[in-house]
Amino acid sequence: MSFSPVVPFSGYSGWAFLKRTLPEQKEAFQASATLARDEDYFRAKIGSIQTAEDLVSDHRLLTVALGAFGLDDDINNRFFIKKVLKDGTLDSSALGNKLADKQYLALSASFGFGDSAIPSTQNPGFADEILTAYQDRQFETAVGEQDENLRFALNAERELAVLASRDSSEDTKWFTVMGNEPLRQVFEKALGLPSSFATLDLDMQLKTLKAKTEKAFGDSSVAQFSDPANLDDLVKKFLIRSEAMASFSSTSGASIALTLLQG
Template identity: 25%
Template sequence: MLTATLYYNSIIKNYPKTLASTASEPTVVQATKYYLANIGNVKSVNDLLNNDKLYTYVMTAFGLRDMMNAKGLIRQVLEGGVSSSKSLANTLNDPRYKALATAFNFAANGAAATQATSAQQGAVNNYVEQTLESDVGKQNQGVQMALYFQRMAPSITSAYSILADKQLLSVVQTALGLSPLMSTEPIDTQAALISKQFKISDLQNPAKLQKFIERFTATYDAQNGSTQPTSPTLSLFTGNSPGISSNLLLQLANLKLGGS
């Protein structure tokens, strides 16, 4: 049985190859071909919101599919841009909104916003990563969460960024052994609790970030057991790996951040 820890590490080891395989999936190729052929014709926020295919692609690329129906909110995010500290994208703690408004900066670039690399190939790269994470999640949710956390870590600036994103919060709660019931506490109390457990700035350090993710996957394995991925495409990158004993998983899970 392949644990989340081994599965995650095998994907990261072959990450460029895994992404290339995901990008070549027929449904991804078709969606991306349409996107690149048409996104340049979008000259305004209205144009984007009114084209269902493009809007779905963009929302998927920035991890906001769960907010597809909140077009009023998305309109405000895009129209406000990111230049002002008071813009909606900057005041929302969820880093996904700022990433979206930065990539599609209609406020600063107007009709030329979709010509930017961030709105073209940048969005495509995000879409492929999101698709990979979704595919992985069908086999092992813990690995999907780990990949998502790794991708979002550079944009995490405070405990509030974590609290604003359910997946980020779930990873942190699992890794640090925090009860989900903490969500019943005032938001400032939750933020203080997270900040006390580890330095948010450590997530900007690749080595410390990797250690944190390994702590998460080890704890996830200890709590949920292990699962073997069955997707033929994903299995190409995992190979045959020996299992990890439950004792070792528990030892890894109990390691203190920064410890040996």
């Protein structure tokens, strides 16, 4: 894809610039010829897809389907993806329910091959729903090629706006955060948690995330991030800490090298 986002700064300054220019940058991205060809093909063909086998057999359709859920790297794992899609979401033993990354479950639920006699591919508006998600994800990927932390910030803004407003328990929302690697990274860095945090028992991770979030934001819930001000505060903490850690790492490495040279 030929489009390259303009990201002149890193950290929170880069985020402020990106947010300010987002409408224009997204418009330029969506004008990409490659993206337009993918979208035209998806719109023309998706209505003919009746089964998981049909979808995974069409490389171009599968590329868009996986890209809409951030699962681009699985494009060659067709047997695995077919199993996720065929199993559906209603049975607790379904593969999507067993995987830590809940984007697979979201993929299966969205297409509905294993949950209904008539898949979602036959529903009016389905193509628009998937293509909107595909555009968002691919734009984030393009931003990530310039600055991975800004990609995580965009992902958090999009994902948390939906997750925070869901009618589910706070524990369920937190487990969703823990099962979404980009979201997990945002929270771990924003809260100053070490890289070893993910190795702890899940219940201990849950308890720690709640306690740290309450200390940082005055509330232990994920639901609070439906408020744009709280969400922006989370992203700001994530970007500032990430930039500080990168600066510290670079400075420490230079200091070690200088010490070795002087020695």
